[in-house]
Amino acid sequence: MSAIINKKRPLYTGYAGSALLETPLLNKGSAFTAEERAAFNLTGLLPPRYETIEEQVSRCYQQYRSFDDAINKHIYLRAIQDNNETLFYRLVQQHLEEMLPIIYTPTVGDACEQFSDIYRSARGLFISYQDRYNLDDVLRNATKAKVKVIVVTDGERVLGLGDQGIGGMGISIGKLSLYTACGGISPAYTLPVMLDVGTNNKKLLDDPMYMGLRQPRVAQDEYNEFIELFIAAVQRRWPEAIIQFEDFAQPNAMPILQRYRDQVRCFNDDIQGTAAVTVGTLLAACRSKGVPLHQQKVVFVGAGSAGCGIAEAIISQMVAEGIAESQARSQIYMVDRFGLLTEGMPDLRDFQQALQQSAAAIAGWNFSGDYPSLLDVMYCAQPTVLIGVSGQAGLFTEQIIRAIKKGCELPIIFPLSNPSRQVEATPEQVIEWTDGQVIVATGSPFKPVHYQGRDYLITQCNNSYIFPGIGLGVIAAKARLISDEMLRSASETLAANSPLANTGKGGLLPPFTELAALSKKIAFAVARVAMQQGLALELDDNALQQRIEDNFWRPEYRQYRRTSN
Numbered sequence: 001m002s003a004i005i006n007k008k009r010p011l012y013t014g015y016a017g018s019a020l021l022e023t024p025l026l027n028k029g030s031a032f033t034a035e036e037r038a039a040f041n042l043t044g045l046l047p048p049r050y051e052t053i054e055e056q057v058s059r060c061y062q063q064y065r066s067f068d069d070a071i072n073k074h075i076y077l078r079a080i081q082d083n084n085e086t087l088f089y090r091l092v093q094q095h096l097e098e099m100l101p102i103i104y105t106p107t108v109g110d111a112c113e114q115f116s117d118i119y120r121s122a123r124g125l126f127i128s129y130q131d132r133y134n135l136d137d138v139l140r141n142a143t144k145a146k147v148k149v150i151v152v153t154d155g156e157r158v159l160g161l162g163d164q165g166i167g168g169m170g171i172s173i174g175k176l177s178l179y180t181a182c183g184g185i186s187p188a189y190t191l192p193v194m195l196d197v198g199t200n201n202k203k204l205l206d207d208p209m210y211m212g213l214r215q216p217r218v219a220q221d222e223y224n225e226f227i228e229l230f231i232a233a234v235q236r237r238w239p240e241a242i243i244q245f246e247d248f249a250q251p252n253a254m255p256i257l258q259r260y261r262d263q264v265r266c267f268n269d270d271i272q273g274t275a276a277v278t279v280g281t282l283l284a285a286c287r288s289k290g291v292p293l294h295q296q297k298v299v300f301v302g303a304g305s306a307g308c309g310i311a312e313a314i315i316s317q318m319v320a321e322g323i324a325e326s327q328a329r330s331q332i333y334m335v336d337r338f339g340l341l342t343e344g345m346p347d348l349r350d351f352q353q354a355l356q357q358s359a360a361a362i363a364g365w366n367f368s369g370d371y372p373s374l375l376d377v378m379y380c381a382q383p384t385v386l387i388g389v390s391g392q393a394g395l396f397t398e399q400i401i402r403a404i405k406k407g408c409e410l411p412i413i414f415p416l417s418n419p420s421r422q423v424e425a426t427p428e429q430v431i432e433w434t435d436g437q438v439i440v441a442t443g444s445p446f447k448p449v450h451y452q453g454r455d456y457l458i459t460q461c462n463n464s465y466i467f468p469g470i471g472l473g474v475i476a477a478k479a480r481l482i483s484d485e486m487l488r489s490a491s492e493t494l495a496a497n498s499p500l501a502n503t504g505k506g507g508l509l510p511p512f513t514e515l516a517a518l519s520k521k522i523a524f525a526v527a528r529v530a531m532q533q534g535l536a537l538e539l540d541d542n543a544l545q546q547r548i549e550d551n552f553w554r555p556e557y558r559q560y561r562r563t564s565n
């Protein structure tokens with residue numbers, strides 16, 4: 001363990017009295033000691049008993065348990081976060097499996113939808129289009145001086161819930177909570193950002209409570225200029241910050257990523273994070289099954305930027321396993337609203353065209369519409385893997401699932417859409433319709449399924465396995481950019497840590513309780529690749545490991561001393 005972290009040097013601060021109690025990064029509440037209470041003018045502001053953080057956690061947990069609804073639990077935890085960040089993370093760390101679904105997917109989806117209704121206090125930066133020419137001033141107003149990770153959204157495609165306008169702030173906050181809880185990034189270095197360009201969600205525009213700009217979304221040139229101004233302002237203020245793009249709508253997500261990924265430390269979590277975790281989970285599934293990835297035929301339902309991002313990552317992985325790219329592409333079938341993406345289909349975006357099937361490939365197929373439907377693809381292509389990223393509940397019908405099972409003894413089925421209520425089929429349905437012969441993973445958490453005397457653990461194939469480790473690795477090695485190879489090493493590290501693939505038992509991915517340890521391994525692998533590519537500091541293995549430990553923040557109170565001013 002790191003010398004630096006164990007040293008527990010006292011922290012000097014000029015805050016005192018109620019201002020200290022109202023600063024969530026510094027507040028310790030009843031844990032301020034007698035000496036600190038005297039030195040910081042706190043005497044009388046707190047109940048007299050001095051408490052340990054463990055005692056505080058017990059009280060919070062008792063209060064937490066008194067709420068029945070997930071959304072009320074979420075509101076309660078967010079209130080603790082806004083009052084005392086150290087306590088919040090200590091509580092979450094101790095009850096990680098129970099609380100992740102509350103601070104993150106699926107409950108964070110409700111929190112985004114109800115953002116203006118449940119709003120309590122300010123967190124992060126709301127950058128409105130109207131402030132676009134004052135961005136330096138706006139960034140200077142941020143309460144954090146040294147920002148290392150920004151999660152930014154414009155709220156246009158929040159999870160599978162569509163345009164949530166300003167409510168998208170909920171997802172930026174949730175993702176950053178995981179950066180800290182699972183990736184050890186100190187909350188002092190994280191900043192959630194919501195770019196408010198308006199909303200096209202009529203319900204929100206008509207809602208008297210709605211707290212965002214009441215106007216249709218700014219689009220095209222104005223929108224792109226705003227993004228450009230934002231990126232440039234971040235570069236001036238925090239040139240080393242990682243920018244994670246989150247929940248942008250398809251027409252913007254890919255162009256923004258392509259415009260900036262070779263210039264700044266950025267990635268799009270829905271395209272690249274989802275792709276990395278899905279490839280990692282798929283590799284683990286293939287290894288447990290004993291059939292390599294390059295021998296699989298993969299059908300996607302949903303050919304948006306997320307689906308196409310995963311498909312491209314699978315193709316890269318198949319090529320890395322030794323098959324030709326054209327062969328790999330021929331094994332991927334993208335099904336969208338109008339059917340299988342096929343040569344000649346009108347209005348395909350660039351990134352979709354690269355994934356269309358050739359007319360020759362489907363020449364012998366038997367189908368009735370203009371393009372093969374999902375069911376046609378199931379019968380004619382006989383896939384072995386089915387991945388859902390459609391955002392549409394119920395798309396994997398019994399007929400679809402039974403059709404894949406017919407052509408494959410042990411299909412791999414990942415209904416990934418989030419949150420839980422948008423899932424293409426529940427794990428219970430998938431297991432039942434395949435008579436229990438299936439490897440299943442979902443994007444949101446689901447309880448284990450009991451079927452014919454057997455318990456099936458449902459693996460959550462969620463970005464949270466990937467992005468905290470990437471962030472930690474990029475920070476530890478000061479990587480300048482985030483390359484595809486770095487993301488691929490994250491997938492491989494994830495797969496290499498699959499309990500099922502390694503031991504034949506347990507989940508496809510490690511339990512969430514092991515996320516912190518896994519994030520460190522991913523950080524190490526990602527940083528190593530960044531160094532090999534000349535994108536990062538040159539460090540030997542020991543020095544890199546040490547920097548990962550040094551950067552890993554733990555929710556422990558530090559001793560405070562008062563600055564003399």
Ligand SMILES: O=C([O-])CC(=O)C(=O)O
Pocket residue numbers: 105158159160247269270417418443462463
């Ligand atoms: O937040 C999650 O659980 C995964 C994600 O990025 C999305 O669904 O947009």
Ligand SMILES: [Mg+2]
Pocket residue numbers: 159246247269270
């Ligand atoms: Mg997302």
